């Protein structure tokens with residue numbers, strides 16, 4: 001579903017991604033770990049077309065973005081890729097002047113051009129799916145952080161993405177609200193969604209991931225199934241990372 005080949009990205013002379021090769025198969029849950037500044041967010045932003053890549057190529061659900069292609073072709077591919085992937089950020093970025101339901105149906109009306117009635121019906125189902133059926137008329141300011149993040153997930157799902165990208169979706173939440181967001185993500189995983197998740201939630205990584213990737217300093221250090229990653233890491237850099245978080 002996602003392949004990157006020698007993907008690189010620099011900002012001026014600062015090389016942030018130094019030739020990244022990853023593969024995410026359909027229904028994989030890949031959790032990306034790594035210290036702050038290692039390039040995790042930049043990788044996700046490249047995959048979602050929020051950053052232009054500097055070198056290499058990547059593919060999402062059959063759409064290829066190649067750094068050597070013309071700018072016009074790259075932009076065209078990037079536009080198509082945005083339709084394939086939903087992204088959930090640390091900050092929920094909901095429209096403050098729209099209700100929970102209003103936020104979820106916004107893209108259905110403006111992008112998918114669905115009639116309001118149909119959008120509302122889909123929006124209600126999605127709010128129900130993230131456990132917020134009784135909050136559809138609430139504005140973001142009256143929702144907890146965990147509820148806002150669940151609305152943001154429902155809003156992404158409304159666009160029927162082939163893959164979901166999560167960038168530290170629980171890092172801005174009070175500890176008691178982390179669980180409700182992770183359990184929505186667990187359910188999505190169980191339903192077969194393909195997910196690439198940057199997170200520091202080790203329990204989630206261990207229990208839900210099909211594969212763990214450790215990034216540091218723009219490189220992939222190690223890639224392994226969770227049990228092997230946590231119990232028998234092959235790289236010294238991985239062992240050091242695991243010691244620091246424990």
Ligand code: ADP
Nearest residue numbers: 011014016034035036037038039040041042043
């Ligand atoms: P992570 O998500 O792993 O913490 P990031 O991808 O956010 O790492 O950042 C990796 C590096 O890229 C950092 O050194 C950061 O300062 C730099 N960086 C990220 N975005 C930009 C940008 N728009 N302009 C310049 N440097 C950036």
Ligand code: MG
Nearest residue numbers: 040041042168
């Ligand atoms: Mg980040």
